[in-house]
Amino acid sequence: xxxxxxxxxxxxxxxxxxxxxxxxxxxxxxxxxxxxxxxxxxxxxxxxxxxxxxxxxxxxxxxxxxxxxxxxxxxxxxxxxxxxxxxxxxxxxxxxxxxxxxxxxxxxxxxxxxxxxxxxxxxxxxxxxxxxxxxxxxxxxxxxxxxxxxxxxxxxxxxxxxxxxxxxxxxxxxxxxxxxxxxxxxxxxxxxxxxxxxxxxxxxxxxxxxxxxxxxxxx
Amino acid sequence: xxxxxxxxxxxxxxxxxxxxxxxxxxxxxxxxxxxxxxxxxxxxxxxxxxxxxxxxxxxxxxxxxxxxxxxxxxxxxxxxxxxxxxxxxxxxxxxxxxxxxxxxxxxxxxxxxxxxxxxxxxxxxxxxxxxxxxxxxxxxxxxxxxxxxxxxxxxxxxxxxxxxxxxxxxxxxxxxxxxxxxxxxxxxxxxxxxxxxxxxxxxxxxxxxxxxxxxxxxxxxxxx
Numbered sequence: 001x002x003x004x005x006x007x008x009x010x011x012x013x014x015x016x017x018x019x020x021x022x023x024x025x026x027x028x029x030x031x032x033x034x035x036x037x038x039x040x041x042x043x044x045x046x047x048x049x050x051x052x053x054x055x056x057x058x059x060x061x062x063x064x065x066x067x068x069x070x071x072x073x074x075x076x077x078x079x080x081x082x083x084x085x086x087x088x089x090x091x092x093x094x095x096x097x098x099x100x101x102x103x104x105x106x107x108x109x110x111x112x113x114x115x116x117x118x119x120x121x122x123x124x125x126x127x128x129x130x131x132x133x134x135x136x137x138x139x140x141x142x143x144x145x146x147x148x149x150x151x152x153x154x155x156x157x158x159x160x161x162x163x164x165x166x167x168x169x170x171x172x173x174x175x176x177x178x179x180x181x182x183x184x185x186x187x188x189x190x191x192x193x194x195x196x197x198x199x200x201x202x203x204x205x206x207x208x209x210x211x212x213x214x215x216x217x218x219x
Numbered sequence: 220x221x222x223x224x225x226x227x228x229x230x231x232x233x234x235x236x237x238x239x240x241x242x243x244x245x246x247x248x249x250x251x252x253x254x255x256x257x258x259x260x261x262x263x264x265x266x267x268x269x270x271x272x273x274x275x276x277x278x279x280x281x282x283x284x285x286x287x288x289x290x291x292x293x294x295x296x297x298x299x300x301x302x303x304x305x306x307x308x309x310x311x312x313x314x315x316x317x318x319x320x321x322x323x324x325x326x327x328x329x330x331x332x333x334x335x336x337x338x339x340x341x342x343x344x345x346x347x348x349x350x351x352x353x354x355x356x357x358x359x360x361x362x363x364x365x366x367x368x369x370x371x372x373x374x375x376x377x378x379x380x381x382x383x384x385x386x387x388x389x390x391x392x393x394x395x396x397x398x399x400x401x402x403x404x405x406x407x408x409x410x411x412x413x414x415x416x417x418x419x420x421x422x423x424x425x426x427x428x429x430x431x432x433x434x435x436x437x438x439x440x441x442x443x
Contacts, residue, residue, distance in 0.1 A: 055308055059442050081310045091305030093233065095240040095296075107229045108309035110222065137240075138300070153305060 006069060007032050008082075008161045008192035009054060014063035015216075016049055023049050025216030026063065029194075031161065034207055036183075036193045041213035047196035048087075050213070051163045054194065055085045068160050081109070084154030085163045090146040091153065094139040098130060098149050101138060102156060109157035124152055127182055144175040151182060162186060164195040226311045230319020231326070238327065243292045248285040248331045253338060255281040260342040270343040275403035278332075278339060279396055283363065286328055287385050290367040293324055294375040313441045314434035317368065321433075324364040332356055351406050351415070358422040359399035365429040366391050372440050398422045 009031040016024040023046040031037045041047055052058040053065050056076035065072045070079040085091070092101045102121075125131060128148040138146060147167075154162060162183065168176050187193060187207070196213075211218040238244055259277045263269065297303035306316060336352075339345060370387045374380040398418040405414050412419070 057304060057307060077310050077312060080308060083308065085308050087301075087304070089301035089304070091301045091308065093237060093302040093305075094300040095237050096233070100236060104229065104233050105305060105309060108226065108306065108311050110310070 007066075008035075008068055009037075009194055010064070010066040010069075011050070011054070012064045014050070014053065014065055015061050016046070016053065016058070017061055022216055024053075024060070024063075027213075027216060027218055029211065029218055031192045031194055033160075033190045033192055034187055036187055036195060036208045037211060038195045038197060038208055039211045039213050039218070040197050042198075045213045046216055047213055048165055051085065051087075051165055051194065051196060054161075055083050055163055056080050057085075081157065082160040083163060084157070084159035084161070085165075086147070086150050086154045086167055087163075087165045088169070090138070090150035092138045092146065092149060095137060097135050097137050098141075098152075099134045101149065102152060105153050106156050111157060124155060127185075128152055128178065143170050144172060147171060147175065148178070151179065155182075155186065160191065162191060162193040164193060166197055167195065168197070223312065223315050226315040227319045227322060230306075230311075230316055231322050234320070234323035235326070237296060238323075241296065243296060244289040245327050245330060247292070248289040248327065249334055251288055252281045252285040252331055252335045255284070256335060256338055256342060265343055267344060270345065271407045272404065274339060274343045274345055274407055275400050277343075278335070278403060279359070279399050281335065282328065282332060282360075283389075283392065283396060285331060286324075286363055286367055287388065289327060289331075290324065290371045290388070291374075291381055291384055293320060293368060294371045295380075298375050307441055313438040316441070317372075317434045317437040320368045320372075321361075321364045324368050325360055328360045328364060329356070332360070345407055347407050347409075348411060351410075351412050352403065354412070355399060355402040355406065355415070355419070355422075358419065358426060359395055359402075362395035362422060362426045362429065363392055365426065365433050366395075369429075369433040369437055372437055395422055395425045398425070 007030040009029070011027060011029045014024050014027040015022070027046075027050065029037060029039075039047055039050070049058065053060050054067065054072060056072045056079055059073050067079040067082045070082070072079045093104070096104065102125075125134065128151060130145070130148055130152060133141065133145060138149065141149070164183070167179060167183075171179065183193060256277065259273075259281075263273055265273060294303070297306070307313075367388060370384055370391075374383040374387065377383045398421045402415040402418045402422075
């Protein structure tokens with residue numbers, strides 16, 4: 001995890017439009033180590049766009065998005081090393097097994113030393129209950145287990161910030177509890193998280209700040 | 220540089236594994252290619268002298284149209300499961316990802332040609348030097364894979380991608396396709412490398428141009 005001392009996520013004057021529709025309008029937000037920013041808002045309010053820009057998947061029209069001081073547009077490759085993203089879709093290859101997916105992504109992150117055999121890997125997948133399903137193909141897993149693999153993928157490289165896009169949608173209570181426990185551990189160990197959701201209820205620890213995203217701005 | 224090559228190899232490993240599981244790209248290309256060659260064989264009923272003239276055209280037209288079938292699936296497999304977003308989230312450079320896809324496509328095309336060629340030798344009773352044909356095939360298929368991977372990525376987010384890909388792809392590959400046909404015709408007629416230097420140069424220029432332009436365009440596509 002990065003030892004960066006400033007804001008892990010710093011967004012300033014961020015603007016993004018799709019055609020004539022302005023989704024983000026000079027938006028500002030900062031998240032420090034050990035903090036969770038929960039952004040709630042209606043459908044189409046720009047929550048996912050904000051996370052896509054912070055994760056370098058989308059480029060903004062104007063403004064600045066930084067992860068540990070690394071601009072996500074100009075130094076995107078370096079910024080991406082520090083971001084873990086759990087989205088609606090699991091961002092996994094359905095025809096590959098859980099192990100093959102995690103091996104593939106760990107190699108992309110340059111984790112060459114026994115990434116799917118060592119103790120660190122065991123510590124990652126055990127709390128997620130993936131030990132028994134490690135050789136199962138993704139397309140044979142339920143929605144909840146796909147999400148668990150998605151979390152494992154996002155945490156593989158020990159990111160500085162976790163971006164969670166409506167993380168609890170479609171999950172049963174048991175999976176939600178597992179999920180919240182893992183995120184809380186991540187925050188306690190010095191990580192930061194930016195969560196988008198429809199509601200304000202969450203159990204990610206004490207240092208949680210709530211924002212309402214409306215008409216492209218945070219309130 | 221070592222990391223860059225490693226990242227390309229990781230993409231190729233993943234694509235090969237995916238293809239072994241799904242068989243969506245290679246099987247469709249092989250079935251189309253074999254069916255075309257059998258049909259052409261019966262249609263032309265070629266004499267030995269005529270076979271040398273038509274075989275080069277049949278080989279490359281079959282490979283190109285087979286490739287179009289496969290290319291529509293190359294990025295569709297990435298997008299359908301969202302795996303492409305996971306890959307683009309990682310610190311892999313966009314052009315390493317692109318070259319990984321190009322090399323995977325090249326391997327699939329070469330595999331299809333390796334199956335198609337012996338069938339054509341039997342049907343058309345061909346005699347030729349293997350080394351020059353391998354060189355021509357590598358250069359031509361690399362050019363086809365470069366342009367094909369780029370347009371496959373461009374077409375993937377359009378509604379009519381099966382129509383869009385050939386419309387974009389076919390006009391652009393004319394130089395490399397013509398060069399490949401001319402080279403193969405000379406080789407099948409008993410010629411060697413010395414007889415095809417002009418066409419080989421054309422393929423080299425084509426490949427070099429798209430090796431620079433295609434990853435640059437792909438990076439722009441990937442960031443949106």
